[in-house]
Amino acid sequence: MYLHxxxxxxxxxxxxARLRAQISCTHRxxxxxxxxxxxVNRLVGVVHRMDKGLITARDALxxxxxxxxxxxxxxxxxxxxxxxxxxxxxxxxxAA
Numbered sequence: 001m002y003l004h005x006x007x008x009x010x011x012x013x014x015x016x017a018r019l020r021a022q023i024s025c026t027h028r029x030x031x032x033x034x035x036x037x038x039x040v041n042r043l044v045g046v047v048h049r050m051d052k053g054l055i056t057a058r059d060a061l062x063x064x065x066x067x068x069x070x071x072x073x074x075x076x077x078x079x080x081x082x083x084x085x086x087x088x089x090x091x092x093x094x095a096a
Contacts, residue, residue, distance in 0.1 A: 001057050001082070003051050004085050004087065012047060015047055018077065020036070020040055022069050022072040026071070043067060043069075046063050057078065060074060
């Protein structure tokens with residue numbers, strides 16, 4: 001996957017807002033010392049690293065799966081972002 005406009009950060013702000021909304025709706029384990037703010041920042045950072053090519057989309061999906069944020073799916077979000085033209089699939093890059 002490639003960012004259509006690498007200078008834009010709008011998709012990361014969209015992701016941040018969605019994650020905040022989902023985390024605020026879920027019950028957190030009282031024993032977990034990690035703040036919801038830290039979790040959101042860490043997960044947005046995962047997508048930022050993916051955008052830079054430091055990790056693959058598959059790696060990002062695995063990291064998100066390990067956090068299990070109820071009601072949020074990185075896979076669905078990525079499909080939506082491809083549909084909106086934020087990301088281009090590799091096959092489109094090769095065809096151009």
